[in-house]
Amino acid sequence: MSAPARATPLPTPRAPSPASLCCCRKSPSAGGRCAGEYPAAADGGSGRRPPADVASASNLVDFRLRHFHLDLRVNFALKEMSGWLVLDLVPLVAGVRTLVLDAHPSLLVHAVDCETSDGREPACLAFRLEPFADFGSALNVDLPDPVEAGTHVRVTVRYTATDGPAMWWLDSELTCGQDRPLVFTQGHSVSNRSFFPCFDSPAVKSTYTAAVRVPDDVTVLMSASRSWYSKAERVFHFSMDAPVPAYLVALVAGNLQHVDVGPRSRVWAEPCLLSCAAKKLGGSVERWLTVAEGLFGPYLWGRCDLVFLPPAFPIVAMENPCLTFIIASILESSDFLLIDVVHEIAHAWFGNAVTNATWEEMWLSEGLATYAQRRITTEAYGAAFTCLESAVRLDALHRQLRLLGDSNPVSRLQVKLEPGVNPSTLMNLFTYEKGFCFVSYLSSLCGDVRRFDGFLRDYISQFKFQSVVTQDFLDLFLATFPKAAQEEGVDFQRWLTGCGAPPCEPDLSAGGTLTGPVRDLIRVWTRGCAPEPQEEAAATADLAGWSTFQVVLFLDCMLDHTPLTHEVMSRLRACYASLLDGLNAEVQVRWLQMVVRSLFYPDVPRLNDFLRKHTSRMYTVPLYEDLATGAMHGVAVEAFQQTRQRLHPNLRRTLQQILSQGQQDAHARLTPLRPPDADGVSLRDVNVSA
Ligand SMILES: [Zn+2]
16 A cells, blocks of 8 residues: 555554464465365464454454455445345354444445355344444344354345445546546455445455446446456456455446556556556556566466546555556656555555454555565666665655654554554554565575565465464564574564664665765755855756656755745745746645745745645645645635535545644644643654655
8 A cells, every 4th residue: 555645643552562473364265275274374284263353343253254245236326335245154163143244334234134054044134233433333243043163154234335434436526537426445444344344354355256236338347356247237247266355355436448558457547547547557567567576476366457546546556456546646756656556566465465464563564565666676677766765765754753752652563553543543654664674674684685585485475365463474584594583683572562763774875876966965955055056056957867756855855954044945946946847746745845834925826726736635635734834824725715626525624624723723822821732743744655
């Protein structure tokens, strides 16, 4: 997954979680092993149950989910998906009387019935929806009693999904073509319980099939290995043949067309975006897949398609298997498009094939995917490019640390998730970048990056289609490299449960040819006075030849020095204005943040133009956060009024909150009797793109 351009506010987790010794193994195919028989693993192959998941209300440990089927009709006018879900279950304990599924108050359950393999008559079942957390409910279903362990139970839930957190209904005016509505789902982390009742835990994987009915001229896509359209029935059919967790089930329906960009990959988008998207990715996806297969073993998912979504898509990209969801706004920024697509491709191995069994160890997905992404770009584009991109992200990590302090528990790789806390709040830069540093450290211990590639290949081969805990990963590492680990005296506990900066970081000196000139230019501009004209001339010439990540590194570091004086801002603008205009949104947004933080009024028209053009969360939220608390609050209010009809209701709410919070903060600053909030750490200065 690629997060928005800014970090979301972080929660304050409590005590650290010790490295867990339990683990989960799910059968690699629906019709395969019997209940409780998991593949041989670090425990010698004994059957083990999934670890507890405090974010799930379900009794997932009492059942094995063999398969499920969705049969849905999409109604754009009512913003509803209605139909039924069929769950193929096998009870793991004798006499289980209740099935508890994760659900959501926005999910309207109409009826539940069940058939069993022991010859009983099909029965309607009593059910009730009970409160669980602010991100979901518990759907309690009374089973016909008693059901013996091993009996096959088929439960059908008739329901309607409405406007829950997973369901993103876009009216026509919110699409790129502005001619037809579109809907997509976004399951990560625990939103899909508002799409369909499920065991909404990354520990539970199963295959699924689906049949989806839509109005004429609407195309449906899902994260599935196979799909076909039945013209006679006017139904889209899907089959995901590999087991996946609930959060990776995804659907999009709208005016979508495709272009093949490789032998196993095609780009989907609204017609107005399609040629641009296909041109930017033509040939590249297959190239990246081939490099990745050379490093980590075969691509396991068959298709590797991408669908570009309108600016309302709340994050940059999501690694839905077979069909990455990605925001269309990123098409403006080729280097970011490259990194984000390669990152999602890396998830095909790390996160999708092998999944973190608990949300507390998301680093197993994001840290490993970030490492894998950088191995792919090193092979495809060289070490210098990769080290530059890493330097940008590690700079952002240190920026976040400076704000949070070294002892903040959110900086741990293993975080303790408390009941009631939405696991999505655990996603942060540490998950990605401290995780990346840890994997890089392990790679350095074995002394040969290619041998470490081989270890990662073995890890995928051993655990594919299962969910694992950190201990599984480390056990395999220690079994593979016992000598390296002993000699170095590895301290896993410090890495996993320690707060603060990574104990060590990878050597990025290979990027020196690209980062060196950037650091030099930053020194020129930040020594307290504007540079001499001859220095400016040289700097302008340099910047014209830079890559996007070099410019981003420069602007991120300049942002650290804001507010800048009017004189410095004027000289910067004189040097770079035409360059900045010609560059992409990732660059422009950073310059405009400097404008806002330095109260540089001559560039307010440029700021207004940007906010009218860009309606994506990843660009609007950082700017509104800066605008809302400063003297330019009025600029934000005016831009919001002018664009609000083109913003998704969720983003509209977020921006309204930012604006009203900004007003309160401004008022608080004028009220000296009120003490500062010592516990509240504002993240508005953290500029990250994860
Ligand atoms: Zn990711």
